[in-house]
Amino acid sequence: MLRHLLKLTWKRKSRNLMLSLEILLAFAIVFGIAAFGVRNWQLYHETIGFDGADTWSVKMVLGDVPDEAMPADVYDTLRRSLLELPQVREVGFSAYSPYTMSTWTTSFKSPQTGASVNTNIFESSDGVAAALGIQLVAGRWFNTQDDGQAVRPAVLNRRMAAAMFPGRQALGQQFTDKTANGKDNGDAPKTYRVVGLVEDFRNKGPLMAPVNFVLTRFDPHAGKSRVRVILLKVAPGTPRGFESELNRRLKLVRNDWAYEIAPLPAMRATLLKEQLIPFIVVAVIAAFMLAMVAFGLFGVLWQNTTRRIPEIGLRRAIGASAGDIYRQIIGEQLLLSSTAMVVGLVLLIQLPLTGALGEGLNWAVFTSAAGLSMGVIYLLSLLCSLYPGWHASRLNPTEALHYE
Secondary structure (H helix, E strand, O other): HHHHHHHHHOOOOHHHHHHHHHHHHHHHHHHHHHHHHHHHHHHHOOOOOOOOOOOOEEEEEOOOHHHHHOOOHHHEEEEHHHHEEEEEEEEEOOOOOOOOOOOOOEEEEEEOOOOOEEEEEEEEEEOHHHHHOOOEEEEOOHHHHHHHOEEEEEEEEEEHHHHHOOOOOOOOOOOEHHHHHHHOOOOOOOOEEEEEEEOOOOOOOOOOOOOOEEEEEOOOOOOOOOOOOEEEOOOOOOOOOOHHHHHHHHHHHHOOEEEEEEEEEHHHHHHHHHHHHHHHHHHHHHHHHHHHHHHHHHHHHHHHHHHHHHHHHHHHHHOOOHHHHHHHHHHHHHHHHHHHHHHHHHOOHHHHHHOOHHHHHHHHHHHHHHHHHHHHHHHHHHHHHHHHHHHOOOOOHHHHOOOO
């Protein structure tokens, strides 16, 4: 049966060319949507490096006030004042809040390995680990034993540790920032020591692709750096109404500043919705395109079946059953779809082989997306061939042989 179908498909190759191209295009569209969806599903189930379930973010809005105008002792005052609230368990300060699109990138260099690595950086105070629920896999977080040290403490994610110190134990190693050549704005080089490691840190949430990350210590008394985000660990079940009480307490410390307050879970939900909008839009467009392909495929199959009525009648006259005709029509269509998808796979497999899309199209994503796409195209082909096949199988041999 298969050999017969292959011969029929080959003899009609010119007639089937446009239909094959249409199936190939549909397969490529479904593959792209499936790959994007599988990759995001993969990212969603990977660790982001922190909990944030009972964490609130407070952004201090100072207007045009420069960083140097913020007194160092205001952070101590804010921390003591906020900890007096019965709902607050921990207070930390950071350069930006998780679940925002903020990014701070820089370069670091390892004197030991000579590696120069671009990385994201997150400046945070001693209380941020407890406030966010950051889980360390080795070493420790920043604490008071780092006060007054010439070498600054840093926590790296595993990806950064492997890039900066390939084949070495990262804990205890030192590295320098991009001013280490002494020519960048005349600044003195800053040296850091790795005191801890985290599995990962993805500040933009579960759909953020993993990147190199360095978490550095914020100490307002040790430098000119100033941050404008407060992270609070609050008691479980703290209602949203706590926002007004929190704002009043902040105003008691600095009444001339404004404060943007939001729970991290709410920020996470908002960010996820924003990140999924492009996927939903593309999926809707793809669904309309697949519907057009389905209508076109059905029309072509119906036309081809009509042209082949004399052939079908002859087969029925020499003993072919209705089921044989039905299976032939469906089998031809599935074989044609298989041929088009094999060509598509030969073209698409070059992407993971060459690494053109990096981790965005790893082998796990490729195989899953290919399997899902093939399933969709086979289902589409089957549904479009069911009625033409059924209609062909119902033809009376006598009428079919007299068809003009």
